[in-house]
Amino acid sequence: xxxxxxxxxxxxxxxxxxxxxVLFTAAFALVLKVNRFFNxxxxxxxxxxxxxxxxxxxxxxxxxxxxxxxxxLVSALLSTIIELFGFATLRAKHASVLFGFIFTLMIAxxxxxxxxxxxGTWTVTIFPxxxxxxxxxxxxxxxxxxxxxxxxxxxxLTVLFGFLRFAPWGQSMLxxxxxxxxxxxxxxxxxxxxxxxxxxxxxxxxxGMFLYGSRAQVQPMTSFDLMLFAVVATILGGIGSIGGAAVxxxxxxxxxxxxxxxxPSQWQGFLVYAVxxxxxxxxxRGVRLPERRARADATxxxxxxxxxxxx
Amino acid sequence: xxxxxxxxxLVGLYIxxxxxxxxxxxxxxxxxxxxxxFFAIGAYASGLLALDLGWPPLVAIPVATLLxxxxxxxxxxxxxxxxxxxxxxxxxxxxxxxxxxxxxxxxSGGSGGLSNIPPLVKGNVSPLTYAGLVxxxxxxxxxxxxxxxxxxxxxxxxxxxxxxxxAAMLGRDPIWIKVWVIALASGxxxxxxxxxxxxxxxxxxxxxxxxxxxxLLTMVVVGGxxxxxxxxxxxxxxxxxxxxxxxxNLPPNILGPAQGLLFxxxxxxxxxxxxxxxxxxxAAWRGSEPLEVVNVRRS
Numbered sequence: 001x002x003x004x005x006x007x008x009x010x011x012x013x014x015x016x017x018x019x020x021x022v023l024f025t026a027a028f029a030l031v032l033k034v035n036r037f038f039n040x041x042x043x044x045x046x047x048x049x050x051x052x053x054x055x056x057x058x059x060x061x062x063x064x065x066x067x068x069x070x071x072x073l074v075s076a077l078l079s080t081i082i083e084l085f086g087f088a089t090l091r092a093k094h095a096s097v098l099f100g101f102i103f104t105l106m107i108a109x110x111x112x113x114x115x116x117x118x119x120g121t122w123t124v125t126i127f128p129x130x131x132x133x134x135x136x137x138x139x140x141x142x143x144x145x146x147x148x149x150x151x152x153x154x155x156x157l158t159v160l161f162g163f164l165r166f167a168p169w170g171q172s173m174l175x176x177x178x179x180x181x182x183x184x185x186x187x188x189x190x191x192x193x194x195x196x197x198x199x200x201x202x203x204x205x206x207x208g209m210f211l212y213g214s215r216a217q218v219q220p221m222t223s224f225d226l227m228l229f230a231v232v233a234t235i236l237g238g239i240g241s242i243g244g245a246a247v248x249x250x251x252x253x254x255x256x257x258x259x260x261x262x263x264p265s266q267w268q269g270f271l272v273y274a275v276x277x278x279x280x281x282x283x284x285r286g287v288r289l290p291e292r293r294a295r296a297d298a299t300x301x302x303x304x305x306x307x308x309x310x311x
Numbered sequence: 312x313x314x315x316x317x318x319x320x321l322v323g324l325y326i327x328x329x330x331x332x333x334x335x336x337x338x339x340x341x342x343x344x345x346x347x348x349f350f351a352i353g354a355y356a357s358g359l360l361a362l363d364l365g366w367p368p369l370v371a372i373p374v375a376t377l378l379x380x381x382x383x384x385x386x387x388x389x390x391x392x393x394x395x396x397x398x399x400x401x402x403x404x405x406x407x408x409x410x411x412x413x414x415x416x417x418x419s420g421g422s423g424g425l426s427n428i429p430p431l432v433k434g435n436v437s438p439l440t441y442a443g444l445v446x447x448x449x450x451x452x453x454x455x456x457x458x459x460x461x462x463x464x465x466x467x468x469x470x471x472x473x474x475x476x477x478a479a480m481l482g483r484d485p486i487w488i489k490v491w492v493i494a495l496a497s498g499x500x501x502x503x504x505x506x507x508x509x510x511x512x513x514x515x516x517x518x519x520x521x522x523x524x525x526x527l528l529t530m531v532v533v534g535g536x537x538x539x540x541x542x543x544x545x546x547x548x549x550x551x552x553x554x555x556x557x558x559x560n561l562p563p564n565i566l567g568p569a570q571g572l573l574f575x576x577x578x579x580x581x582x583x584x585x586x587x588x589x590x591x592x593x594a595a596w597r598g599s600e601p602l603e604v605v606n607v608r609r610s
Contacts, residue, residue, distance in 0.1 A: 038396060038399070038400070089583065093586065095586075097342060097396050097399060098336060098342050098399070098528065098532075099582070099586070101344070101399060101528070102528050102529060102532060102578070102582065103579070103582055105522075105525045106525065106529070106575045106578050106579050106582070107575075107579075109522065109525065109571060109574075109575045110575040110576070110579070112571075113568045113569075113571035113575060114572065116567070116568035116571070117565060117568035117569065117572065120564060121564070121567075121568075224521065228403075228407060228521075231400060231403070232404070235397075235400055239396075266414075266415050267411075267415055269411045269414075270408060270411035270412055270415060273404045273405075273407045273408030273411055274404075274408050276401075276404035276408075277389075277401060277404040277405050277408055280389055280397055280400060280401035280404060281388060281389045281392060281401065
């Protein structure tokens with residue numbers, strides 16, 4: 001079982017599988033960092049994006065690119081509604097974590113029930129076939145889905161980090177994440193920053209759901225499980241660090257998939273929650289590398305810097 | 312008539328669950344959402360003790376209650392180290408991990424659930440009798456929580472919620488208080504689980520998932536957090552109103568989602584139009600206010 005071809009195949013498959021998980025995690029971490037909400041409503045956006053693409057392809061017989069465009073539009077609309085009518089109100093009322101949790105969960109459920117009412121509760125996929133041509137590369141089976149999926153994830157994350165680091169709007173978002181009141185005093189439109197974070201997150205999960213829905217079957221409640229993986233990875237990566245969350249998502253995906261070598265596959269789900277529980281109890285600030293911890297300590301000691309300016 | 316009595320049993324069970332949940336999240340201010348996990352532990356423990364070991368349910372129920380209370384240390388542990396968002400997520404991890412565990416263990420029936428759980432006494436108890444038992448239990452639980460919260464211990468719980476440091480300086484042991492309040496609420500949830508298992512005689516892991524947490528939270532918040540009547544009204548309203556739709560005789564594939572839509576719409580409407588709940592206690596759902604607001608009010 002521990003022969004190199006087996007291990008390399010599992011590693012490759014794990015890497016391909018983590019492509020959509022990374023996108024869901026980056027979206028969740030971005031909203032948590034900027035908007036400061038544990039956005040379980042992301043599950044609703046994911047459900048809406050998937051079923052839009054499904055309806056466009058399977059019912060309206062539109063091409064894949066048009067379905068993707070429609071899914072992007074719907075997720076942008078839903079994200080805007082959640083931010084403008086939900087989060088903005090909760091923020092204005094200084095709602096507690098608990099209240100935000102109920103709100104976001106209710107939105108996700110509302111969308112899931114709507115999807116169940118419109119499309120039924122059985123599992124569906126975006127395209128009629130989930131089978132992709134397989135090519136052997138150095139003894140590793142690479143499917144026609146793998147490379148575009150990994151490429152899409154890397155492309156999206158590169159654009160995201162580039163935007164946050166170099167674009168003025170991206171920097172404004174980080175400023176709002178750091179201190180919204182101070183950012184407002186400097187003339188940054190905080191409402192736009194919050195909305196922008198939601199729109200970017202919506203776009204990321206749309207790409208993620210398009211990838212997931214073209215490879216696996218989905219039913220209205222599927223996004224809950226996918227979301228929970230993103231929550232675990234965000235906590236492991238350290239709240240406030242989108243890069244850390246993305247790396248944690250890759251690592252967690254690899255560990256979860258590679259665990260099949262040592263534990264039965266049905267325990268893979270349990271592994272994720274066990275890791276979450278242990279991580280919170282023993283590493284509530286996330287798992288940090290020694291260099292990063294040292295840098296964070298130095299940052300804390302400097303009175304002028306209040307938090308990391310990391311994307 | 313049986314339908315109404317079953318509904319009454321469910322309302323009674325949810326009153327027990329919501330009231331005990333309010334003890335943790337409302338009165339103690341500990342944002343743990345894993346309450347359905349203890350409901351599950353009570354249901355499965357009592358069911359398995361009666362089914363596999365042949366224990367009389369009347370013995371299995373108190374043992375399951377104690378087991379749920381004892382297992383609450385798994386939520387107390389993170390509660391002693393983290394609070395707020397972290398505790399919420401840790402409790403979520405505990406709950407979902409437990410569900411996965413139940414799904415994968417053979418003796419618990421796996422994801423197919425545990426069936427043929429023995430009834431409370433030999434020969435089925437009538438729905439009327441069981442509804443009476445559950446409602447009396449609910450009344451006792453509500454009375455007990457109310458009495459506790461008005462005792463010295465309850466005042467200590469309140470003090471701890473409002474200012475942990477100040478409460479500790481006054482000689483209160485925060486660790487002991489947190490452990491006990493979570494154990495008490497978890498034991499009550501376990502008792503509700505055991506009652507559920509011996510009436511419905513079938514439990515599945517999905518019944519105790521994150522959506523159950525959301526439902527319980529909603530009952531507390533919509534009813535009115537940190538109040539005696541709030542969780543009662545919340546449980547009554549949110550268990551009965553979605554049932555009204557059953558009278559429309561919709562096909563099953565539409566009925567479930569339609570009930571879910573009604574439930575979520577009701578909750579969202581309450582959240583925005585009556586956020587303090589039907590029974591207004593305090594603005595307990597509020598988080599921290601900006602410093603300027605606090606300063607202005609104090610001056």
